[in-house]
Amino acid sequence: MTASANTPLPSADPVGGEDRPWFKYYPEAVPSVIKTVEERSLSDMVRNAAKHHGDKTAFSNLGGKLTFNDVDRLATDFAAFLQTELGLVKGDRIVIQMPNLMQFPVAFYGALRAGLIVVNANPLYTVTELKEAVHDAQPRAIVVLSNFAFKVEELLEGSSLEHVVITDAADMLSQPKRAIINFAADKIKHMVRKYSIPNAVSFVTALKQGAAATWKDPELTPADVALLQYTGGTTGGTKAAILSHWNLLNNQEQFMGQIRDTLGEEKQPVIIAALPLYHVFALTVNAIGFYRFGAHNVLVTNPRDLKGFVKTIHKSKPDGLMLVSTLAAALMDNEDFAKDDHSGLRITVAGGMALRSSVGERWKKITGKDITEGYGLTEASPVVAVNPTHMPPRIGTIGIPLPSTDVRIVDEDHQDVELGAPGELAVLGPQVMSGYWNNPEESANVLFDGGWLLTGDIATMDEDGFLRIVDRKKEIIVVSGFNVFPGELEDAAMLNPKVSEAGATGVPDEHAGEVPKLYVVKRDDSLTADELRKFLKKRLAGYKRPHQIVFVAELPKTNVGKVLRRALKDLDAEAAAE
Structure with missing residues (x-):
């Protein structure tokens, strides 16, 4: 898809229209179409968020915080550094490899503001896995937490990478706290393995240099690629879903519409972001959706440190928790969490994996609140369906399709099966990717009839549109x-x-x-x-x-x-x- 700065925004109308069962049965819970997203790019979104939410806290982590104005300013500084100091231009790829730290949104939005395409890299990647992603995406730069810089050193020679920006865990904190935490991580806890990358630039230095430079607007359009998100797709292997600014902006609007109604706007909501931002679910829901809404995202760097995680929840008194089923189960096994007061918790969303019914039932018993389960996949930015947040969830289902989303249950010939019969779940909507990066063959295997996406999951549909995943065709x-x-x-x-x-x-x-x-x-x-x-x-x-x-x-x-x-x-x- 090509577009110019003056191109009208694409339509987000669903193909099936309001005759689909979920629209007929639940018109208030799930409207047929989302409202038009105002912003033409995620860079515009960051600018508007600063304009609307200003000095409210946007992200907090390790005892520090960034306001919406801070994120807007620092992202612009980083964008200017990328353009002027590194010479990166619109369409170049940049890898971001770090856990949930406040540097992540700054680097992510700064890269997008410079017109770059972000390639998310899981910090758990081995050198071999990271090398495969770098070979495929051909990025010119990488932003990496110092803990993982040794991996970059091993693959640097002969790769497309020209520039390395290294950040330490506490780089977004003020002195002397920054120096103390970074020193402890390196010299006391020995969390940073030795590496040697002579021409690497520190993240702090990059921001200082960028602040003294001038950012040039690359004039992004909705169709421009924002993200290459690696996934195994239908068959596994190294493939990156191509997600545009349009895909990501629309998916957060599809998902956040009902959450905004559930949370209301009488106070700034506090949301625990325990899932990693390099995972497309947390990226879309927390770093984009809740950010645009004006929520305070509490970034949890290491949720496996259950004791510290529970303390963060207790101290933050969150309105919302973003979890996976296994993390919810681990929390309930913690005595301090189980006996804590959860009366202020207004929404808990389980994503990333199927929610076990026993977990949902136990969560309701311990917290007095429901867990909302949904369904998505990387190729759909990622959210496709969800149990409406202002209705009791139907346990065992993934809910109903989001607004502006159409789904079908099809057979091997892509023909609709009878209602209630199992078949492959197919999805159409503004959140669906345009294809896999440099992989037309795999793209053709999953996209058909003008953009319908085959999910690889076997599902059934109830009479009123609720969906159930009954098997995984992909054997993931x-x-x-x-x-x-x-x-x-x-x-x-x-x-x-x-x-x-x-x-x-x-x-x-x-x-x-x-x-x-x-x-x-x-x-x-x-x-x-x-x-x-x-x-x-x-x-x-x-x-x-x-x-x-x-x-x-x-x-x-x-x-x-x-x-x-x-x-x-x-x-x-x-x-x-x-």
Whole structure:
């Protein structure tokens, strides 16, 4: 899609119109169409947020805070640095690799304000995984937390990266607190591994240089690409969904419309952002949606530090919590959280993975509040459907489609199935990506008939439009909200010369929801599970590695030799687990 600064905004009308069941049954809960988004780009949104919310707190973390005016000013400074000092131009890619810190929104919005395309990188990526993303996206620059700079050093030579900006955890705090926390992280807690990148620039220096430079407006349009978000998509592998300013702005409006009604505007809401901003769910909901609404986002850098996380919740007295099912379960197991006063909590949203009904029921019992479950995928920016926030949730469903979103349940020929019958969930709306970056073949596999997106998930629809996911066509293993593709794990294992064949599947786990389990046919009888684990540690992020390795004589296969992953668990009775 091409556009100019004067191009009218595209329509956000759903194809199906108001005859769809969710519009007929719940016209007040889910209007058919969202209102037109005022801003033409996320850069415009940051400017307008500063104009409307000014000196209110936008983000807080590690005892510091940034106002909406601060974010607008610092993002402009960073944009000016990128343009004048690094010579980056509109359309160049820049990687951001860091957890939830106040530097993230500054770097993210600064990059977009310079007209760049952001490539989010999970800090848990191994060097191999990061190298694959860099090779695919061909970025010219990266902004990385010092804790992970050693990975950048390893892949720098021969890559497209020309510029490295390194930030320390407390860089957005004032002195002397900044120096104390950064020193403790490096010298006392030894959280920063040694690295050597001679021409790297510190984030603090970048902001100072940018403040002395002049930012030039790149004149962004709604159609310009804002984000390359890596995902395994339907088949796994390295693919980036192309998400435009239009996609992301519209999806937050689709999602936030009902949340604004639920929270009201009598006070500034405080929202706990515990999910990582490099994940598209938290990026769209927290960094874009709640930010545009004027909420105070409390950034949680390490939610696995449950004691510290619970203290943050207690101190913040939030109006809203953004969680995954497993994190909600962990909170309820914490005595301090369970006995705390949750009367001020007005909304809890579970995203990233399926909400277990037992978790939802227990949450209601402990907090007195419902958890709202929704559904989305990276290719849809990501939210597609949600249980309406001002109605009791229907447990076991993913709710109803968002405004300006149409869905179909289709068969293998893309024809609608009968109401109530299972089929693949297909989605159409302004949040749907234009395709995968530099991958027309995979794009054609998931997009059909003018923009309908095949999700790869098998679903059913109730008479009144509520959706249920009944199976995963993609066979994804979802570990604490993160997708693990069996093929990626299998391929990594088979790089070991002692492995003949490998098959991976997910098994239930109390803490992570699911964890990978690997079945292996040995090529060399000397291979041990520990040896294979050490081999995989160098090639896969921690959440992708198998929690169990089982050696078997052979793997179940189809008549064409494809591994039958669903039949792998049948091998347990005869397997020799190690």
